[in-house]
Amino acid sequence: MQPDDIDWNIINILRESHQNNNSLARELGISEGTVRQRIKKLKEVGILKIRASINPDVLENQQLATIAINIGESSQLEAKAKEIAQLPGVLNVSITSGRYDLFVELLTFSNKGLVKFLTQELSTIQGITSTESFLMLKSYNRYV
Template sequence: MTQHELDELDSGIVTRLRVENMSNNALAEELGISEGTVRQRIKKLKEAGVLKIRALINPDSLVRQQLATIAVNLNESRLLDAKAREIAELENVLSVSITSGQYDLIVEVLVDSNRGLVGFLTDTLARVEGIAKTESFLMLKNYNKYV
């Protein structure tokens, strides 16, 4: 995805959708524009990879799943982008971020609560070549977090 600068209208649409799910008509009325304009803007934002609309759930409400974060260091920093993309395609991965500081990547996963993290680390993530080490963090309680 290339960077996309949001104009005032795009920003207004995105900001409102981040707060709550709204119909195109409700957005149009609130922004003082036509429903067609809202529909076109949302379509363009989706096509540009700027906006993705989906339902999110509080991970604390999931009975048999566990949210975890895995910090990853790679053997070679020149592989950052390629390895981030490869890991992002793995099952159970919610997101991957290239970071500064102590770790190269931060990986957010949603796994089965009973041995799910162990399976992910030893079976799934272990297939990715070039990982030097990982450190895992289980999210025990979340505030204002939806996945």
């Protein structure tokens, strides 16, 4: 399934702010039932996920980090990405081109949380040959 114009309108409005189905319907000039069914379908097929996002820069003891990872065997990229994605605090894992095989986005508590993640969580994944960590010191318009 690919979203049509109405689906994209719903998605774009929800990306900007939370609105109930009635508000969406009024804004788009369609029925509340249509909005409800379209959101349900978008969620079922994995296009849309509705969740609360936080700004880690304004919360105490929250550290956003990116960890670049290389995997020993390229045939294991997808399996390792899925395995890492299940670890606590992992927001996203991307298979990448270039110098690194994977980028892991992590939200943890302070620098101690990053050390714990690297030494107690990520170290359990077999096949990782190297990592490089990047701490996000300040982000703009970044909600996770």
